[in-house]
Amino acid sequence: MAVPVWSVDPRTGKQREQVAVEATAAEVDAAVRAAARAIPALADRSVRSRLLRAAAGALEESAAAVIAAADAETALGVPRLTGELARTAYQLRAFAEVVDEGAFLDVIIDHADPAAQPIPRPDLRRMKIPLGVVAVYAASNFPLAFSVPGGDTASALAAGCPVVVKAHPDHPATSALCTELLRAAAVSVGLPADTVVTLHGFQAGVELVRHPLVAAAGFTGSVPGGRALYDAAAARPQPIPFYGELGSLNPVVVTPDAAAERAEQIGAGLAGSFTLGVGQFCTKPGLVLAPAGQDGDRLVAALTAAAGEAAPGVLLDARMRDNFLKGAASRVALPGVSAPVVPAGEGETGVRPGFVTVAAPDLDESLLEECFGPLTVVVRYGSAAELAAVLDRLPGNLTATAHLGSAEAAQEGGSAAALLARLTALAGRVLVDGWPTGVAVAPAQHHGGPYPATTSTSTSVGATAIERWLRPVAYQDTPPALLPLELRDANPLGVPRRVDGTLS
Structure with a gap:
């Protein structure tokens, strides 16, 4: 039937x-x-x-x-x-x-x-x-x-x-x-x-x-x-x-220097990114590592204000909505987790964005799983060692982002360079001081990453x-009349080639 x-x-x-x-x-x-x-x-x-x-x-x-x-x-x-x-x-x-x-x-x-x-x-x-x-x-x-x-x-x-x-x-x-x-x-x-x-x-x-x-x-x-x-x-x-x-978490690392310089800007930008398209982008920032302390608090406060004002939206289908609501509820209920803006349903078909925060030592494994929809996890780290320990637990990703202070961004061979090297091992696209949502169609673009990203x-x-x-094919000692046109010496189709080691 x-x-x-x-x-x-x-x-x-x-x-x-x-x-x-x-x-x-x-x-x-x-x-x-x-x-x-x-x-x-x-x-x-x-x-x-x-x-x-x-x-x-x-x-x-x-x-x-x-x-x-x-x-x-x-x-x-x-x-x-x-x-x-x-x-x-x-x-x-x-x-x-x-x-x-x-x-x-x-x-x-x-x-x-x-x-x-x-x-x-x-x-x-x-x-x-x-x-x-x-x-x-x-x-x-x-x-x-x-x-x-x-x-x-x-x-x-x-x-x-x-x-x-x-x-x-x-x-x-x-x-x-x-x-x-x-x-x-x-x-x-x-x-x-x-x-x-x-x-x-x-x-x-x-x-x-x-x-x-x-x-x-x-x-x-x-x-x-x-x-x-x-x-x-x-x-x-x-x-x-x-x-x-x-699937991809698309982690974001905010350094202490970046938070000190522009906490409010980063918090507002994060809200715009994780709620874009009702959180249904494959490059949504789903895990954000922010420093503990006053500057990190400023970032969370700005994120709370912006996310709280974000409009509700409709997910692609009812199954995705149900999974989002179940996933959000399970994350909010974890020990050590708080929800400054609680992700929730809106009417019969809509959802409201939200986020949760947790201290790095209390990070549950389930928070390292992608939650499709407008939710992100903010992990507060108190030291470089705590940051490194979280990064060591992450799977492969499409993107990884670093928000840096101006001085550390200008220093060769310093802590920022070490952070980018660490993020490069985790993702196919590494961003600095931006947000991963949106993938430009350009020859230099790479949209992929270590498993399970791709x-x-x-x-x-x-x-x-x-x-x-x-797939490549090599022809050996083949008569010219039998060669594909692209491989003949006269190059009748004018394709770029490397001949005897020289590009032509």
């Missing part, structure tokens, strides 16, 4: 419309095989860049409908979603530029050298090629930028890989609409519509990662869900890479995200 997939309004908890039915195992198989048939058509880099630009344009042309659908299903608000759509379109075009440039192919040519030592060297020519069909597991909290038209899809298409998306149940109507736009964009540039396919249903996601024609997977979500899929990918007869973003050393944001969907 077909299982319906409903679009639900999180502001009311009411069903809006039936969007689809959950895919059966046979339908998953058909979808993957259809996507695989698009692989040859994606071999032409120029058509891939045209597809990415066409997809960006399609999103912008249908912006009103896409934003309305996403807001109805997520309650994220029109201003936030307007910015997210612009980011998503920019990201698609940025990958089109990556494709056109061709440096991602990482072409290296070493001509034969009979006189090489210790042994003669054959003619070797190396480049990267696409893996094949990529499975993308859409995120709940970014219905555009990390979902059907998001970074995983854009980077996979840029690499030459067709995509099968497992839609998130929190925004199925948005996913369906974006799928239509991407498939139409593919057809408009001469590619098969099945270059992008979307499926619905929990079991469909399990079947997808197990399918023998799926060559890699990208995931953004929770630790339990991501770990289950990661294990399934590894347990296949032919294991595949699984690029998962699972399951690999790769990034899901920025130009190098394309590397996840490629």
